[in-house]
Amino acid sequence: MAKKVTLKDVAKHAGVSYQTVSKILRGQIQVTPEVRARVQRTVEELGYRPNVTARNLRTQASHLIGYSWQPSRQNFLSPILEEFEQSVVEAAEKRGYHILLFPQPEGTDSSKTYEELVYSGRVDGFILSDLGYDDRRIPALQALNIPLVAFGRTHCDDCTYSFVDVDGRAGVRLVVKHLLNQGHERIAVLAWPEESRVGTDRLSGYLDAMNEAGIPVDPAWVKRGAGEYDYGYAAAHELLALPARQRPTAIVTVFDLIAIGAMHAIDERGLVVGRDIAVTGFDDMPVIVYLRPGLTTLRQPAWDVGQRVIEILVDQLEGNTSEARQVLLPPELIIRESSQGYQPS
Amino acid sequence: MAKKVTLKDVAKHAGVSYQTVSKILRGQIQVTPEVRARVQRTVEELGYRPNVTARNLRTQASHLIGYSWQPSRQNFLSPILEEFEQSVVEAAEKRGYHILLFPQPEGTDSSKTYEELVYSGRVDGFILSDLGYDDRRIPALQALNIPLVAFGRTHCDDCTYSFVDVDGRAGVRLVVKHLLNQGHERIAVLAWPEESRVGTDRLSGYLDAMNEAGIPVDPAWVKRGAGEYDYGYAAAHELLALPARQRPTAIVTVFDLIAIGAMHAIDERGLVVGRDIAVTGFDDMPVIVYLRPGLTTLRQPAWDVGQRVIEILVDQLEGNTSEARQVLLPPELIIRESSQGYQPS
Numbered sequence: 001m002a003k004k005v006t007l008k009d010v011a012k013h014a015g016v017s018y019q020t021v022s023k024i025l026r027g028q029i030q031v032t033p034e035v036r037a038r039v040q041r042t043v044e045e046l047g048y049r050p051n052v053t054a055r056n057l058r059t060q061a062s063h064l065i066g067y068s069w070q071p072s073r074q075n076f077l078s079p080i081l082e083e084f085e086q087s088v089v090e091a092a093e094k095r096g097y098h099i100l101l102f103p104q105p106e107g108t109d110s111s112k113t114y115e116e117l118v119y120s121g122r123v124d125g126f127i128l129s130d131l132g133y134d135d136r137r138i139p140a141l142q143a144l145n146i147p148l149v150a151f152g153r154t155h156c157d158d159c160t161y162s163f164v165d166v167d168g169r170a171g172v173r174l175v176v177k178h179l180l181n182q183g184h185e186r187i188a189v190l191a192w193p194e195e196s197r198v199g200t201d202r203l204s205g206y207l208d209a210m211n212e213a214g215i216p217v218d219p220a221w222v223k224r225g226a227g228e229y230d231y232g233y234a235a236a237h238e239l240l241a242l243p244a245r246q247r248p249t250a251i252v253t254v255f256d257l258i259a260i261g262a263m264h265a266i267d268e269r270g271l272v273v274g275r276d277i278a279v280t281g282f283d284d285m286p287v288i289v290y291l292r293p294g295l296t297t298l299r300q301p302a303w304d305v306g307q308r309v310i311e312i313l314v315d316q317l318e319g320n321t322s323e324a325r326q327v328l329l330p331p332e333l334i335i336r337e338s339s340q341g342y343q344p345s
Numbered sequence: 346m347a348k349k350v351t352l353k354d355v356a357k358h359a360g361v362s363y364q365t366v367s368k369i370l371r372g373q374i375q376v377t378p379e380v381r382a383r384v385q386r387t388v389e390e391l392g393y394r395p396n397v398t399a400r401n402l403r404t405q406a407s408h409l410i411g412y413s414w415q416p417s418r419q420n421f422l423s424p425i426l427e428e429f430e431q432s433v434v435e436a437a438e439k440r441g442y443h444i445l446l447f448p449q450p451e452g453t454d455s456s457k458t459y460e461e462l463v464y465s466g467r468v469d470g471f472i473l474s475d476l477g478y479d480d481r482r483i484p485a486l487q488a489l490n491i492p493l494v495a496f497g498r499t500h501c502d503d504c505t506y507s508f509v510d511v512d513g514r515a516g517v518r519l520v521v522k523h524l525l526n527q528g529h530e531r532i533a534v535l536a537w538p539e540e541s542r543v544g545t546d547r548l549s550g551y552l553d554a555m556n557e558a559g560i561p562v563d564p565a566w567v568k569r570g571a572g573e574y575d576y577g578y579a580a581a582h583e584l585l586a587l588p589a590r591q592r593p594t595a596i597v598t599v600f601d602l603i604a605i606g607a608m609h610a611i612d613e614r615g616l617v618v619g620r621d622i623a624v625t626g627f628d629d630m631p632v633i634v635y636l637r638p639g640l641t642t643l644r645q646p647a648w649d650v651g652q653r654v655i656e657i658l659v660d661q662l663e664g665n666t667s668e669a670r671q672v673l674l675p676p677e678l679i680i681r682e683s684s685q686g687y688q689p690s
Binding site for chain 2: 064257288
């Protein structure tokens with residue numbers, strides 16, 4: 001392997017000081033045309049590679065993309081975000097970019113960090129995930145005119161930034177129609193609270209499908225609560241305690257872990273998931289495939305989201321477009337045992 | 346907390362445009378000495394922090410750490426590595442470093458990339474995970490004298506680089522002793538092939554515990570194979586087909602998904618996991634906690650590994666030490682139903 005050529009080598013060969021070479025290459029001092037030409041020639045002869053940091057200062061592009069998410073508490077991980085991140089890294093590499101990680105713990109204000117990162121030339125643009133209902137990162141980055149693309153969106157009706165999101169409403173509509181086709185009519189839904197845009201979006205898909213089928217929704221069937229397994233477990237027990245003619249025969253949930261909680265509650269009541277009461281999830285988390293009975297769920301196209309996010313952001317960075325682009329990708333319905341074999345009693 | 350001074354503040358106080366300040370600080374435009382002096386004075390008066398890239402040029406440190414792992418095929422994710430990454434990012438931030446992602450697909454040679462990254466001043470050092478039996482990244486980085494710390498290790502007996510690893514041997518020894526205490530004697534093990542250093546390490550823990558207990562190991566009990574769920578499912582069926590007096594009453598596995606495959610095979614034979622045959626895993630993957638019956642397993646201290654890796658690397662980067670440090674952390678035995686309630690028939 002050839003020894004790396006340094007600035008010192010260039011200085012020695014050109015007969016000037018290290019500082020002079022450095023400053024010339026950074027455009028920081030005025031020298032005679034002869035000296036400038038000699039240094040430039042030496043750089044070429046020796047094959048000196050200008051360092052990345054200096055090049056960044058000149059080209060104004062770092063070829064780094066910042067990725068900002070909200071780290072959850074230890075031990076709670078999101079396979080969806082992991083798949084998204086892997087996809088983003090893969091797509092970015094193909095277009096000559098690397099990903100720099102910027103976790104943003106919930107409730108912190110990092111707008112100063114963003115400003116410094118971008119204006120200092122360290123990062124060209126940002127990818128955001130874990131968008132809150134009223135995420136402060138969006139206006140902070142927009143105010144600084146920093147290119148951004150989000151996975152997900154805030155509660156904006158007419159969003160002014162680029163995002164790629166999964167169409168939860170279309171997904172849940174799909175799964176409810178599947179349940180209707182299996183003969184279910186008394187279908188309940190376990191959603192997240194009103195301040196959850198994702199929860200509201202998915203709940204809308206349930207209401208769409210029930211409306212289209214002309215089935216009046218009993219308010220007792222619609223539950224909204226925070227949480228995962230424990231919420232699903234408790235809410236399902238409440239649904240199962242309803243009078244027989246009101247009790248749902250199917251429970252749609254907005255998250256796989258809520259569904260697992262519900263399945264355990266059904267099991268404890270001596271009922272059989274699928275045959276007596278159908279249950280569905282959302283996400284298709286990796287280990288879910290090994291559950292028995294298998295869980296019918298909606299698979300998030302996290303890989304495709306990552307690919308599209310990079311495509312949009314790099315197009316923006318490279319000037320092909322500056323207008324906000326908004327993409328909704330449909331989740332895939334995965335039918336397993338938990339929503340099959342229903343036998344009306 | 347004092348409000349951070351921005352470029353805009355400097356511009357306002359100096360009575361020039363934002364662009365002018367930015368360009369002056371980057372050495373990109375020539376202005377009158379008066380304007381330059383005024384901007385420079387304002388920078389000092391307001392305490393504006395010079396930008397990161399310029400600072401890097403001066404200090405020769407990027408404060409970026411590269412993280413290199415082997416991306417797996419789409420849809421196969423590792424919760425352990427995700428937890429490790431989250432921990433690394435958190436620990437790095439606390440010490441003033443950011444993480445730059447460098448996936449290295451298996452079989453590719455990235456030594457040129459490493460060289461360019463470090464010599465160009467973009468990255469100060471590297472973290473590696475997914476170490477192969479004979480990982481080429483280690484000698485490549487060592488030849489370039491680039492600081493590195495690995496999560497895991499190669500097959501080196503006397504490793505010359507810093508690593509933090511989970512003591513799989515001690516962990517499996519612990520779980521086998523637990524099974525012995527439950528009254529099991531015919532204990533089988535499902536490990537990975539010989540070229541898997543991790544598989545060999547964990548298998549050694551099984552052999553240690555059996556030796557210590559003075560129980561001769563029947564070769565039919567020791568299986569080595571590649572794979573996850575399918576391997577566990579097939580291998581367990583083979584074990585269950587052994588003659589009654591040879592058939593194991595407990596199956597130790599080196600991975601949770603192998604254990605789940607084994608549990609399903611046991612179930613299919615009409616046997617009860619725990620009561621008839623114990624099964625144990627390794628990793629404690631996040632969704633595992635919702636399996637019924639619960640799986641006894643060894644929890645990887647991935648968070649602690651991440652914290653230690655950063656501690657060692659930053660100490661190296663900041664010159665506190667240059668000697669290789671090697672740390673083994675014990676996994677935690679998590680006892681659930683799959684290894685309890687054994688009733689010898």
